[in-house]
Amino acid sequence: MADAPLDLAATWDETLRILRRENEVNERAMAFLTLSRLMAVVADTALLAVPSTWAKDVFEQRYATALRYALTQAVGQDTRFAITIDESLLMAGAEDEDRPRTTSPSPAPRRESPVDKAVDTVDGEPARRPELRETPGRRLSTQDLAEQYAEADPERPEEPAYIDRRHFEPRADERLTPMPSPSPAPRAAEGGETTLGSDSKLNAKYTFETFVIGASNRFAQAAASAVAEAPAKAYNPLFIYGGSGLGKTHLLHAVGHYAQSLYSGIEVRYVNSEEFTNDFINSVQSGQFGKAQEFHRRYRDIDILLIDDIQFLQRAPETMEAFFHTFNTLHNENKQIVITSDLPPKQLGGFEDRMRSRFEMGLMTDVQPPDLETRIAILRKKVEMEGTQEVPRDVLEYIASRISTNIRELEGALIRVQALHSLSRQPMDVSLAESVLKDLLTHDSGAEITAATIIAQTAAYFGLTVEQVTGGARTRVLVTARQIAMYLCRELTDMPLMRIGKEFGGRDHTTVMHANKKIAELMKERRAIFNQVTELTARIKNSSADQGR
Numbered sequence: 001m002a003d004a005p006l007d008l009a010a011t012w013d014e015t016l017r018i019l020r021r022e023n024e025v026n027e028r029a030m031a032f033l034t035l036s037r038l039m040a041v042v043a044d045t046a047l048l049a050v051p052s053t054w055a056k057d058v059f060e061q062r063y064a065t066a067l068r069y070a071l072t073q074a075v076g077q078d079t080r081f082a083i084t085i086d087e088s089l090l091m092a093g094a095e096d097e098d099r100p101r102t103t104s105p106s107p108a109p110r111r112e113s114p115v116d117k118a119v120d121t122v123d124g125e126p127a128r129r130p131e132l133r134e135t136p137g138r139r140l141s142t143q144d145l146a147e148q149y150a151e152a153d154p155e156r157p158e159e160p161a162y163i164d165r166r167h168f169e170p171r172a173d174e175r176l177t178p179m180p181s182p183s184p185a186p187r188a189a190e191g192g193e194t195t196l197g198s199d200s201k202l203n204a205k206y207t208f209e210t211f212v213i214g215a216s217n218r219f220a221q222a223a224a225s226a227v228a229e230a231p232a233k234a235y236n237p238l239f240i241y242g243g244s245g246l247g248k249t250h251l252l253h254a255v256g257h258y259a260q261s262l263y264s265g266i267e268v269r270y271v272n273s274e275e276f277t278n279d280f281i282n283s284v285q286s287g288q289f290g291k292a293q294e295f296h297r298r299y300r301d302i303d304i305l306l307i308d309d310i311q312f313l314q315r316a317p318e319t320m321e322a323f324f325h326t327f328n329t330l331h332n333e334n335k336q337i338v339i340t341s342d343l344p345p346k347q348l349g350g351f352e353d354r355m356r357s358r359f360e361m362g363l364m365t366d367v368q369p370p371d372l373e374t375r376i377a378i379l380r381k382k383v384e385m386e387g388t389q390e391v392p393r394d395v396l397e398y399i400a401s402r403i404s405t406n407i408r409e410l411e412g413a414l415i416r417v418q419a420l421h422s423l424s425r426q427p428m429d430v431s432l433a434e435s436v437l438k439d440l441l442t443h444d445s446g447a448e449i450t451a452a453t454i455i456a457q458t459a460a461y462f463g464l465t466v467e468q469v470t471g472g473a474r475t476r477v478l479v480t481a482r483q484i485a486m487y488l489c490r491e492l493t494d495m496p497l498m499r500i501g502k503e504f505g506g507r508d509h510t511t512v513m514h515a516n517k518k519i520a521e522l523m524k525e526r527r528a529i530f531n532q533v534t535e536l537t538a539r540i541k542n543s544s545a546d547q548g549r
């Protein structure tokens with residue numbers, strides 16, 4: 001079980017007291033610190049919300065050591081910090097100033113940001129805004145600060161403060177490592193794919209231990225970790241958005257594993273939005289009371305709902321309505337919801353405003369494409385997880401420098417390099433990697449690759465029909481062709497497993513997962529499979545480029 005939750009407001013008060021005592025921070029910075037908030041402490045990192053870019057820069061650059069020292073003392077363990085900007089804190093402070101001070105501050109009517117909302121629900125108590133104490137050294141009023149700031153930055157946006165990774169650049173001395181193992185290894189099912197013992201459908205590989213943290217995902221990781229530690233207390237919902245293959249699904253599963261490791265008996269459910277849609281449609285179409293009840297039990301009698309790729313939620317009004325009610329029920333009952341999407345709520349087409357505004361109620365954070373060092377660290381982690389032969393740093397660096405936008409592609413390239421090495425017995429060096437990536441990249445026109453193209457090309461290559469590739473017959477040739485096509489759909493398109501399964505006659509996502517694993521293994525063992533995958537990749541890329549012209 002987790003330790004008793006930290007009293008964040010008291011810890012922040014103590015941090016400020018220590019900073020005042022040490023007297024290393026000037027008055028102006030101290031006044032900004034008074035307006036700031038401690039939002040969470042995740043592993044060894046304190047998440048701070050501060051009112052302005054100026055404050056963030058000053059705390060990170062000039063007062064980093066003093067702040068880190070004070071936080072370490074107040075938390076009682078070595079604590080570093082990450083900062084986000086929440087401009088409404090400045091206004092909140094100004095409003096507080098106008099009111100007579102009381103010992104129990106009540107929430108002021110003010111513009112709410114996702115961050116505010118998040119803090120309002122900590123420990124189920126109303127927000128404890130940092131008190132504006134009158135100290136001998138404090139002469140600047142928050143009203144002064146608000147005015148100064150408004151003058152300095154008249155353009156500041158009225159939008160709620162989105163939290164994104166740009167506020168979380170790593171310190172120079174920071175190493176790229178997975179989080180210092182907060183969670184024990186998840187319970188693995190046979191085949192190592194999903195956890196047993198509950199209906200959660202978690203992938204055993206996607207944990208915080210196997211997730212590499214860099215500037216591109218630092219805040220998302222910390223927020224995900226915080227919701228697992230304190231479900232429905234920290235941020236609800238947590239909304240993670242960003243491009244394909246950047247680790248959103250991985251984080252979602254990691255939340256589930258970590259929460260399960262902390263709270264025995266906690267009910268966690270991971271679901272893709274398409275699966276949610278299917279479940280709902282089945283429950284309605286059957287017309288059976290039992291099915292409807294089963295749907296309710298599945299999505300409402302749970303503690304954490306992890307819903308992936310919300311952009312695919314079928315636009316049918318009934319499904320939207322079902323999701324809206326599920327969301328409200330869970331939220332009202334203080335159950336945690338974590339959502340991923342390719343776009344932030346505001347840009348999610350096809351969703352009603354009431355739905356979008358609910359997505360914005362908690363905390364929003366993006367994940368960005370990782371930088372080179374993070375990509376190398378991810379590759380190193382994959383090698384370590386597979387327990388395969390070491391891959392030299394220059395080879396990892398070469399692969400990481402050539403593939404930059406999608407981690408799934410990065411993993412695919414690593415698999416191919418390892419496969420050629422094990423088949424050809426050529427040394428694992430940069431020239432080997434070059435020869436593999438040459439094939440992979442020279443055909444890259446940037447044109448979009450579709451499942452239809454992959455299936456058609458695979459069928460033509462093996463002398464089969466499209467129906468045979470997507471059908472149910474199980475001769476050896478058919479199964480191999482089908483699995484290769486699924487593998488390439490996973491590697492070369494943005495499609496989630498569930499969607500790929502649909503393209504192959506409505507197969508389950510676990511079938512696609514199995515095919516993916518199988519082909520990755522076979523590529524290392526059988527030259528014929530490696531050649532087929534390589535050759536087909538070139539054909540698919542060429543054909544997609546031709547279609548795009």
Ligand SMILES: Nc1ncnc2c1ncn2[C@@H]1O[C@H](COP(=O)(O)OP(=O)(O)OP(=O)(O)O)[C@@H](O)[C@H]1O
Nearest residue numbers: 210211212244245246247248249250378407408494
């Ligand atoms: N920071 C990371 N550390 C380790 N592995 C990562 C990291 N980010 C992504 N990956 C890996 O990259 C692959 C793709 O990640 P994932 O499926 O989570 O992406 P996604 O953002 O959900 O993509 P999509 O939107 O297409 O569903 C996974 O195998 C995942 O483990």
